Amino acid sequence: xxxxxxxxxxxxxxxxxxxxxxxxxxxxxxxxxxxxxxxxxxxxxxxxxxxxxxxxxxxxxxxxxxxxxxxxxxxxxxxxxxxxxxxxxxxxxxxxxxxxxxxxxxxxxxxxxxxxxxxxxxxxxxxxxxxxxxxxxxxxxxxxxxxxxxxxxxxxxxxxxxxxxxxxxxxxxxxxxxxxxxxxxxxxxxxxxxxxxxxxxxxxxxxxxxxxxxxxxxxxxxxxxxxxxxxxxxxxxxxxxxxxx
Ligand code: G3P
Ligand code: MG
Numbered sequence: 183x184x185x186x187x188x189x190x191x192x193x194x195x196x197x198x199x200x201x202x203x204x205x206x207x208x209x210x211x212x213x214x215x216x217x218x219x220x221x222x223x224x225x226x227x228x229x230x231x232x233x234x235x236x237x238x239x240x241x242x243x244x245x246x247x248x249x250x251x252x253x254x255x256x257x258x259x260x261x262x263x264x265x266x267x268x269x270x271x272x273x274x275x276x277x278x279x280x281x282x283x284x285x286x287x288x289x290x291x292x293x294x295x296x297x298x299x300x301x302x303x304x305x306x307x308x309x310x311x312x313x314x315x316x317x318x319x320x321x322x323x324x325x326x327x328x329x330x331x332x333x334x335x336x337x338x339x340x341x342x343x344x345x346x347x348x349x350x351x352x353x354x355x356x357x358x359x360x361x362x363x364x365x366x367x368x369x370x371x372x373x374x375x376x377x378x379x380x381x382x383x384x385x386x387x388x389x390x391x392x393x394x395x396x397x398x399x400x401x402x403x404x405x406x407x408x409x410x411x412x413x414x415x416x417x418x419x420x421x422x423x424x425x426x427x
Contacts, residue, residue: 183324183346183368183391187407188423189293189415190214191396192233196417199262200240201231202273203284210288212420216323216413217290218395220297221278221310228252229278229310232260235299239264241275248299252277278313291323293348293371293393293415296334303329307337315342326393328371335365348393354381359388369393371415374402379409386410400425 193205194212201219209217220233225248237243237250243258261270276284278294285292294314298306307329314325327338328348335347346368351358353376362370370390372381374397385392395415397403403414403422416422 185369185391185393185412186214186216186291187413187426188214188216188419189393189413190217190419191415191417192219193217194417194419196398199260199266199270199273201233201276202260202262202270203276203280204261204270204273206281206284206288206290209419210290212418213423214419215290216292217285218293218295218415219281220295221306222247222297222299223302223306223309224252224255225249226251227305227309229306229313230255231276231278231281233297246299248302278310279317282314282317286317286319286322291325293326293328295350296327296329296331296338298329298331298334303331303333304337307334308341311338311341311345314345326369328369332361332365335367339366349390352376354385359384362390369412371395374406377406382406382409382411397422 190209192200194208198205198208219231221229241258241260260275261273296307326346326348328350330350348369348371349362349367350371352373354372370385371393374394391412393413394411397414397416403425407426
């Protein structure tokens with residue numbers, strides 16, 4: 183599978199509100215051909231883009247995402263006012279469907295991270311994957327579906343066996359290879375902090391491309407590429423692309 187060297191994290195988190203359409207556009211403007219984003223379900227089971235279980239950090243709303251319907255979630259300002267002030271005022275929490283429509287228009291690929299609220303692992307994966315299968319055309323770039331939650335990856339495999347799955351983990355502890363194999367994962371997505379070059383070599387030896395997050399330091403990006411890392415998931419896609427060029 184052909185992977186990009188740079189993937190915008192939650193869009194382009196450092197320069198536009200995370201997990202918003204403005205963030206996807208910003209990643210595209212910075213030259214990224216792929217983005218990563220996080221998907222949860224609303225109370226009424228609509229897959230949307232948001233990272234946290236509550237609204238406070240990234241919006242001007244309050245409360246748990248799992249208790250709110252799409253209609254009420256649409257009323258909040260998702261322009262990350264705490265970080266960007268009024269610059270992105272009016273930005274809304276996007277549905278997964280809206281996100282995919284924009285990515286298609288921009289000609290971008292994506293890594294969908296299933297980020298379920300606790301207890302909603304299977305249903306989040308199933309409903310997100312059904313949306314992808316319904317709206318994402320076969321001729322477009324094949325996406326990668328990742329999750330920290332193994333039940334979500336299992337449900338992803340049942341729902342969309344042909345869509346590649348990514349084994350996502352803060353660190354590659356003993357047992358990662360067995361877990362990745364058991365879930366028929368195609369790629370490995372470790373955090374950069376605990377990663378070693380020996381682990382990258384081992385993953386590559388077993389045929390797994392390695393996608394590392396969240397790499398915002400140019401020197402670290404160069405080092406990881408030197409180890410053979412395939413993709414860097416970064417908040418600043420433009421700057422990291424320049425660093426490794
Ligand atoms: O998918 C990579 C990365 O996004 C995982 O961590 O917390 O940023 O979703 P997080
Ligand atoms: Mg994520």
